[in-house]
Amino acid sequence: MxxxxxxxxxxxxxxxxxxxxxxxxxxxxxxxxxxxxxxxxxxxxxxxxxxxxxxxxxxxxxxxxxxxxxxxxxxxxxxxxxxxxxxxxxxxxxxxxxxxxxxxxxxxxxxxxxxxxxxxxxxxxxxDAAVNRAAVERAADLVESLIPDRPVRILTHCNTGRLATAAVGTALGAIIELRERRRVAEVLVGETRPLLQGARLTAWELGEAGVPYRLCVDSAAAAAMAQGMVDCVLVGADRIAANGDVANKIGTYGLAVAAARHGIPFVVVAPESSWDRELADGSGIVVEERDATEVTGFAGADVAPTGAAAFNPAFDVTPGELITAIVSEDQVFRPHTPRARA
Incomplete structure (x- = not known):
């Protein structure tokens, strides 16, 4: 190395x-x-x-x-x-x-x-770079149509920038595109426990791009929405079922529930290659569970009692009915109205 x-x-x-x-x-x-x-x-x-x-x-x-x-x-x-x-x-x-x-x-x-x-x-x-660019522009257009009258306050989760792709990124790429259009007021970056991909990677990429951001404790995201601090949630996807159910970093489902409660658009940005159309719905998605030590320790030090067990899924599945739109390089898909595409 x-x-x-x-x-x-x-x-x-x-x-x-x-x-x-x-x-x-x-x-x-x-x-x-x-x-x-x-x-x-x-x-x-x-x-x-x-x-x-x-x-x-x-x-x-x-x-x-x-x-x-x-x-x-x-x-x-x-x-x-x-x-x-x-x-x-x-x-x-x-x-x-x-x-x-x-x-x-x-x-x-x-x-x-x-x-x-x-x-x-x-x-x-x-x-990958060309696909991401097309998806990013389509997603930025969608966000502008959803919130047309002011710079947008965006909440994002995990890392979906150029580090997570070959170049450009997906959801984070859309955020940077919106910034270039002068349409970003602020980004709240979920820290993304337990490995802090948001705090370590997304914050780093946003800083390099000159996008204003603040870190948000994962458990504070719903409170931020309740206080009117979020206009739109933008996330990526690791697998998308045919009906629009989405597997993404653990914590995404909770964000979608909170966004639905507060009437906030919840947008997924991902390439067509993330679709698994052989899966009818998200119940068939295999969710990886990772080692307990990612939760029971931090920065090389134990933070839980010796032998403590942990529930540490890497992903969760968000039902399509909670998703405003899934944006790829080819389409804007609205899971709650499956035939409606833009």
Whole structure:
């Protein structure tokens, strides 16, 4: 691992190595990881050094390319070995559908050799930036139509910026786009317990972009809405069911309930690759539960009694009926009126 100039992308390929921003080190250190094996890449995904649904999908595709080159024989790769690595990569984080989607795309090029697999992964990196830009502009247009008469006070949760994608971001990208349009009054950033992706990553990205923000204790978000401090909630998604139920970072469901109670628009921004249309609804989404030590300790120190158990799901599922709109690069989908698209 190295400390080096900041990448404009969270991921890149460098001479047979996957290079990624180590999101565990931010904001104190901008550190790059050089991942030379599939095992190293899987560990980076599991430990959240690489995180964000689009980013882990792209990392998975690069991982297939990494495996194809490592198992190369002549112009081709050993198919059984690469498929075994692809299966392990897909299992690294089960909730985000982008991971399996991107791996399938990369594996589909395996018969053409390692160069073809890498070309497909690199094409996905380029596509991700274009897709995000289209979704961001569509989402910003929607927010302006929902709150047309003043700068907007936005609440967001977790991190959905360029760190969570190849570039641009989703919900956070829309916030930065609104800022460029001079339509942001303030952003309340949920700290995102237990690993503080909001406090560490979103606040860092907003600061770099010059967007005014304040950190918000997760448990204070509903109170902020009750006090009239929030005009709109913008979040991302890790998986979207066919009916518009959305899996996202734990705490999203509670925000949606509070927003519905106070009549506040709740908007999800995510690429089409986050949709799992084979799932009728959110009841079929597998929610990853993470290690109790993420909750029972903080900054290397125990904060709970020895042996304390913990309920530590990484995600929750928000019913579509609580969502104002889901915005992708192609559409604005309103789950409570499924046929209405803009």
């Amino acid at each position: 190295t400390t080096s100039p900041r990448l404009r992308s969270s991921l890149l390929w460098d001479d047979g190595t996957v290079v990624a921003v180590d999101q565990r080190a931010l904001p104190r250190e901008h550190r790059l990881l050089r991942l030379e094996t599939v095992d190293q890449l899987i560990e980076a995904i599991r430990s959240l050094a690489i995180r964000g649904a689009p980013a882990i999908g792209l990392a998975g595709a690069l991982g297939v390319a990494l495996s194809a080159y490592r198992h190369r024989s002549g112009r081709m790769a050993d198919e059984a070995s690469v498929l075994a690595d692809a299966t392990r990569l897909a299992a690294a984080r089960p909730t985000a559908v982008n991971l399996a989607w991107a791996i399938r795309r990369a594996v589909a090029r395996l018969a053409a050799g390692p160069e073809a697999v890498l070309a497909e992964a690199m094409a996905m990196l380029d596509e």
